[in-house]
Amino acid sequence: MKLIANGVRYHIEVVGDRAHPVLVLLHGFTGSTATWETAIENWRDYRIVAIDLIGHSQTESPADESRYTMERQLDDLDYIFKEMKLEKFTLLGYSMGGRTALAYTCEFPHRIDQLVLESASPGLKSEVVREERRERDAQLATNILNGGLEQFVEKWENIPLFDSQKSLPEHVRQQVKQERLAQTAQGLANSLKGMGTGSQRSYWTCLPELEMPVLLVTGELDPKFCAIAREMEELLPNAEHCIISAGHAIHVEKPAEFATMVMERLNGINKED
Template sequence: MNINLKGETFHVDMCGKGTPLLLLHGFTGSSGTWLPFCETLGRHSFMICPDLPGHGKTVVECGPGSFSIESAACAIKEILDVLEIEKADVLGYSMGGRLALSFALTYPERVGKLILESASPGLDSEEERHARRMKDHELANFIKERGIGPFVDYWENIPLFKSLQAMPGPVKEAVRKQRLENSPDGLANSLIGMGTGAQPSYWDRLSELEPEVLLLAGELDEKFCGIAGRMSEYIKSSKVVIVEGAGHAIHVENPEKFGTIVSGFLTHT
């Protein structure tokens, strides 16, 4: 369905029954990222899967404010308001994990349990954020100038997704198809507005998190294994799970294991 928020249109897919579960996809993804889990997670959760700004069928204004992580967190809250949902469990992957963290810190009363897959609280220093912003702007210009096809060719071959290349052809083709369905301008604006360099650092606010937090990382993704371990030192109630044989995109590389871990975390009391 489409939800109109102040002239902007957010596409949201929903399935399942039970406790509301908000699922936030990563950069170049869409709501379709989560639909394969409707049968498993949908047994106990009412899944709410929006296309985030710059992705899928969601249409927002082109101004930089519409693509900031703060603006996206506000839009997520308004989507829950429209659906008359007071509180939801939240699962975010990569960029969606950074958004999930921002949402949990900004609207703590709206979050039940929090799951962060291959996610980061941002970069520590302003120097690091500035350098990352410069790289994100360069990549945004590449997308606009070269188009979606050449960008996806580049993106699927960066080291972060090396383990995805070992997946069966149909799996890789499904991921590629989803990426190609995004618009160049949308992805470029998302990079500039919601990239890691544009995001505030949340490291010094992790101790504010009240919900139970599950931190997921793939064994082959050493950088984010380290980040998950470091985050757990600051969060009051957290559990780190490292998935063997998986890289950055655990839900794609080992969906059965991913579903089992997430279901177990959400349903235990």
């Protein structure tokens, strides 16, 4: 379905019975709703709402950089949820989508039943480090615009963060590549500059205030995000950290294991309630 939020046309995939509890899915940078297709097959107890974030895939990519800030993305999401009459739901985000999911939860905690963060962070603590990251992201954005999408994707899929994906079956690697190539240079560049890790505020101080159950999922082969999740777990009042034998994109590398583990935790929490 298509829905216009604050002037931007969003693409949203909805799967499942209206009577089921809602699970909202937010993809990572260069991703789309398509990234969840395999996992969704294991989540039939939920009504799935998957959203293409601004600048990605079938959602519009405005030319105005200021339209991509995290604050405006959160406003768009809240508008979408209100339009869809989603009063309370479980929110799951991966990587950039995980940062977005956590930011939304900190700003609108009354809407979130449970939060699932896959390979995500609350942002960077230091303004100095944020500034350094903004400069790197701005340079990468310039490279995307100047060199074109294909050249960027070729480099992006070979960064160390995705080394573990090189052992995936060829058809899976091609699916991921096509998902990345379905983006626009303008959308990705503006996303980096507007809501990259250096551009968003830090949400570390928000963590102790989140009372809902939070599931942190990281890949064993992704030590950076395992360390971030361990630190987050110490600050969150009601968190569990699960590590799966995979890299950064667990839902891509081990989709069935990821989906089953998430569903077992969510269903277990629901039964306790």
